Structure formats: C-alpha cells, structure tokens
Amino acid sequence: MAGDRPDTWCYVIKKHGRIVHVGITTDPARREEEHQRVFGDNVRMELIGAGPYARSVARNWEDEQRRLGYPTGP
Secondary structure: OHHHOEEEEEEEEEEOOEEEEEEEEOOHHHHHHHHHHHHOOOEEEEEOOOOOEEHHHHHHHHHHHHHOOOOEOO
16 A cells, blocks of 8 residues: 555654644655745754654654644644
C-alpha cells in the first residue's frame, strides 16, 4: 500500500519558543518555507522523532496533536 511507505515527517513549527502549528509533510524544506510565508521568517521547524514514518502513523500522530489542542492543518 502506498500509504504504508515511510515517506512522511511529523513536525512542529515554533515561533519564539511557542508551538504555532503541528503537522505532517513529505517535503519538510518546502513546508517550512510555506510556514515562513504565513508566520514570518522567525519561525523554526522541528522534525519529530526519527522519521520518516508511514503516512498512516503520521496521520495518527497529527490526530493526537489535534485532540491535545495543538493548532493543526485541515
């Protein structure tokens, strides 16, 4: 299954040490640039764990972050 390939990274975006967004991506460099356009150049992406992960594992992590109240994408 395509969704089981380890090609997805989990990440947090921080601004001044505060988490402003959590999410998943297959292209961390591109995604960080997109977030910098939204939040400003002073944001930093931190990759979570030893990824990449299977898409289903990454989605589960993102869903858990949403349940914990962290700001996530759609």
